Amino acid sequence: MSSADVTVPFRSWSAERAAAWIRVPARDDHKYTRGVLGVVSGSRRYPGAAVLGVEAALHTGLGMVRYLGPRTVGDAVLARRPEAVTSDGRVQAWLLGSGQDPADRGKATARRLDAAIADGRPLVVDAGALDLLPRASAPVVMTPHHGELSALLGSRGIDAPREAIDADPDGWARAAARELGAAVLLKGPVTWAAAPGGELLRIAGGPAWLGTAGAGDALAGVLGALLAGHGDRVLDDPTALAPIAATASWVHTRAAELASAANGGGPFTILGLVERLPHAVGELAALGR
Numbered sequence: 584m585s586s587a588d589v590t591v592p593f594r595s596w597s598a599e600r601a602a603a604w605i606r607v608p609a610r611d612d613h614k615y616t617r618g619v620l621g622v623v624s625g626s627r628r629y630p631g632a633a634v635l636g637v638e639a640a641l642h643t644g645l646g647m648v649r650y651l652g653p654r655t656v657g658d659a660v661l662a663r664r665p666e667a668v669t670s671d672g673r674v675q676a677w678l679l680g681s682g683q684d685p686a687d688r689g690k691a692t693a694r695r696l697d698a699a700i701a702d703g704r705p706l707v708v709d710a711g712a713l714d715l716l717p718r719a720s721a722p723v724v725m726t727p728h729h730g731e732l733s734a735l736l737g738s739r740g741i742d743a744p745r746e747a748i749d750a751d752p753d754g755w756a757r758a759a760a761r762e763l764g765a766a767v768l769l770k771g772p773v774t775w776a777a778a779p780g781g782e783l784l785r786i787a788g789g790p791a792w793l794g795t796a797g798a799g800d801a802l803a804g805v806l807g808a809l810l811a812g813h814g815d816r817v818l819d820d821p822t823a824l825a826p827i828a829a830t831a832s833w834v835h836t837r838a839a840e841l842a843s844a845a846n847g848g849g850p851f852t853i854l855g856l857v858e859r860l861p862h863a864v865g866e867l868a869a870l871g872r
């Protein structure tokens with residue numbers, strides 16, 4: 584298979600388009616109407632990914648984050664964010680897999696992932712949960728980088744060398760959505776959102792300083808927060824997944840620009856980016872008024 588037989592038309596994602604997907608709380612909203620995100624992420628090997636995802640979700644704005652994971656990781660999440668809740672309960676969407684490796688997935692994590700997938704709510708499937716995609720029957724958006732997409736397609740018998748994806752990310756984003764039957768947010772210097780049979784969306788890249796460990800874990804948290812706010816809508820209309828994913832990438836990129844600008848155009852940490860997420864969301868909320 585090749586990525587595409589013809590040139591793929593695309594739509595450039597803009598602030599105006601992104602603004603339509605920012606849910607500004609109304610006067611009578613409360614934490615449960617705003618959306619609850621369940622998070623099964625992190626591991627003893629990568630606890631930081633769980634902290635970054637929860638941090639990013641809370642800074643994007645939503646009703647509540649329920650973090651479910653190993654005790655030590657949950658303690659790290661709570662130390663940084665006491666707003667997070669570490670008990671089970673109803674959620675509107677799930678974020679799975681950041682900071683996990685299927686090769687050392689323990690029984691407890693496997694059980695938590697299985698329960699989340701069986702819950703029937705929309706899913707963000709990142710990093711170490713990508714192998715579980717075939718089990719999902721609810722609407723799914725996956726968030727691979729080029730290396731992860733190459734491995735994922737390879738595991739389905741589709742030859743997609745990383746270099747081929749580097750050379751034609753838009754074609755491969757579209758091909759992956761078609762072959763895997765799910766929405767794809769393919770991360771890279773430019774990010775692409777695609778869904779089976781849907782429009783291809785291009786999200787312009789932010790500063791190259793963004794290419795640093797943990798950037799993708801934060802993006803997954805932003806996307807989880809937006810998805811939790813639109814959980815019921817996505818169940819009715821899964822075509823909403825690609826624009827929501829594109830909006831998450833837009834917000835993440837804008838926060839990166841703001842973080843770099845605050846440092847004179849220099850580098851920033853991912854926690855520095857996270858601190859700018861509310862501003863990026865606020866800009867879109869103002870546009871949508």
Ligand SMILES: NC(=O)C1=CN([C@@H]2O[C@H](COP(=O)(O)OP(=O)(O)OC[C@H]3O[C@@H](n4cnc5c(N)ncnc54)[C@H](O)[C@@H]3O)[C@@H](O)[C@H]2O)[C@@H](O)CC1
Nearest residue numbers: 629630631632680681682683684710711730731796797800
């Ligand atoms: N603070 C944290 O806890 C972090 C956790 N992370 C987690 O770490 C896990 C592994 O993520 P990765 O994205 O590293 O995936 P992989 O370790 O699967 O690497 C992806 C691809 O990049 C290649 N690669 C690795 N190092 C390279 C290098 N120095 N130069 C060029 N190519 C290289 C690998 O050969 C592989 O093909 C995920 O679960 C992820 O969520 C990362 O997001 C980093 C931050």
Ligand SMILES: Nc1ncnc2c1ncn2[C@@H]1O[C@H](COP(=O)(O)OP(=O)(O)O)[C@@H](O)[C@H]1O
Nearest residue numbers: 728770771772788791793794796797798799800
């Ligand atoms: N050169 C670059 N320019 C702009 N953005 C980049 C660049 N390289 C990577 N990114 C962005 O940084 C993030 C990296 O995600 P990922 O590879 O999953 O990182 P991690 O696994 O360390 O969290 C993605 O959002 C990607 O779009």
